[in-house]
Amino acid sequence: xxxxxxxxxxxxxxxxxxxxxxxxxxxxxxxxxxxxxxxxxxxxxxxxxxxxxxxxxxxxxxxxxxxxxxxxxxxxxxxxxxxxxxxxxxxxxxxxxxxxxxxxxxxxxxxxxxxxxxxxxxxxxxxxxxxxxxxxxxxxxxxxxxxxxxxxxxx
Numbered sequence: 001x002x003x004x005x006x007x008x009x010x011x012x013x014x015x016x017x018x019x020x021x022x023x024x025x026x027x028x029x030x031x032x033x034x035x036x037x038x039x040x041x042x043x044x045x046x047x048x049x050x051x052x053x054x055x056x057x058x059x060x061x062x063x064x065x066x067x068x069x070x071x072x073x074x075x076x077x078x079x080x081x082x083x084x085x086x087x088x089x090x091x092x093x094x095x096x097x098x099x100x101x102x103x104x105x106x107x108x109x110x111x112x113x114x115x116x117x118x119x120x121x122x123x124x125x126x127x128x129x130x131x132x133x134x135x136x137x138x139x140x141x142x143x144x145x146x147x148x149x150x151x152x153x154x155x
Contacts, residue, residue, distance in 0.1 A: 054087045059095050060150070061103065066110045068118070068154070076115045081151035082106060084135065084144045091143045098139060105138045106131055115154050124149065 036042070061082045068076045084095065084102075095102070109131055117123050128147040135144050 057086050057089060059084045064107060064110060066107055069112055069114045077155050078110055079153040080149055083148040083150055085146040086143050087145055094139065101138050102135055105134045109134050118154060
């Protein structure tokens with residue numbers, strides 16, 4: 001009877017070695033995370049800002065028909081519809097007020113491209129980036145986050 005009680009007491013005791021290993025693992029993980037934060041100057045508020053949901057707004061622009069740069073060999077046209085994505089609702093008034101300036105910048109930028117440049121691999125992506133940078137430069141601040149082509153025809 002005494003032997004059975006002693007066996008049940010031994011079974012109820014958790015293994016001390018397992019507890020030490022688990023505790024050390026937790027300490028190592030926490031220390032590693034803290035070391036990464038200290039070494040890279042990352043703040044928790046910066047991480048939280050990345051995961052916060054931002055409202056996105058899209059301003060569709062009118063249709064554009066422009067001559068492409070073919071160096072006088074032939075007439076090639078581009079018909080495109082462009083939309084601008086921005087995340088601050090307060091910028092709606094600014095974009096609406098400067099629509100004519102934005103259209104002018106987009107037309108000038110699109111006319112610089114040749115058909116081969118636009119239709120090449122990565123050409124459209126480069127055009128979007130250039131348009132975004134040009135529009136933001138015309139506005140004097142980083143308002144536009146992304147440029148979308150909703151229609152794109154080269155003829």
